[in-house]
Amino acid sequence: MALLPDPEPLFELIEALNTLPGIGKRTARRMAYHLLQYDREGAAKISETINQALNELKHCQMCNSFTTEDICPICASQRRDHSLLCVVETAADLNMIEASHGYHGLYYVLMGKVSPLDGVGAQKLNLERLFHRVLDYPVQEVILATNFTAEGETTAHYLGNVLRDQGIKVSRIARGVPSGSELEYVDAGTIAWALTERRTD
């Protein structure tokens, strides 16, 4: 179907919105029209907050999650158990574990997972940073809470091997989390249970 070409600035906006995860061409066009037609203020706000987030957010030097400080509030807190380190794939996963209220240690956020098919190897994930983190601030146990997907398991397997070789106690959260699913979509109770029932291989 040959649609009338959009004016250049509109075309480019639609292309840009189309790169968002889960947003097809048609939805992107509707979003663009909506912003320009009904919500120019909202559009300006999105533009502004994106720039602000890109400029002001950095990665916590200890856990790698998003923060405006050098060290995020969790890593800086003396009320957390600094002897436990839970490794998750994303900041969203960290949020879900916090919401389960079943864990009071620290975190390390991988910001991705080892995914050989997508060309994301251990190098690209910068796992060196995690290893340095564990050497600089020793912990009693590293809990691997990557997702129970193929990539998450690969990542956990790889991390487990390297960390154990350095004499560090490593555990994996229990498979209470349904296999093949992503932490972010699991209820908090299941996550709390999986943390408690974690096993050391």
Next chain:
Amino acid sequence: MALLPDPEPLFELIEALNTLPGIGKRTARRMAYHLLQYDREGAAKISETINQALNELKHCQMCNSFTTEDICPICASQRRDHSLLCVVETAADLNMIEASHGYHGLYYVLMGKVSPLDGVGAQKLNLERLFHRVLDYPVQEVILATNFTAEGETTAHYLGNVLRDQGIKVSRIARGVPSGSELEYVDAGTIAWALTERRTD
């Protein structure tokens, strides 16, 4: 569920994305994480194209649709039939009618519809501009192609009355378009047929 508070710039970005149509809080958060974690370049591009669109796009002086010129390519074209004026609610509707290849006249884009429940009256839609358009550049017929929703029908009814009072021939596209649906989601063939079968009340 008490999630860990996001750092301020992340929170504000999520809030802004959450105002997009059809984007809930959870999807907005996933989008924000995705942009910051995997696609900072794409994020910058979205911000930039929004600003560009807000700055460079204006409304065509004749048809009210988005354009970078004073008069858009359709209104400026001598190959179009300037004696026919088709009134649609949105630029997306205009695109759909163009895609049907069943119409070669001009357009007027309301950029909305009369929706008393939402507080959008004839004033807010700035229908004066449409009336001026018809007086400044007389046409033989105005085809009302607003959607067959309650608001679209109200708008068509109101416009029809005012235009007929000024001695202008007014028609409504045929109800080949399924009742209660929006033009943008109807196949091009149905739209072409509805245009051909339009009726004059």
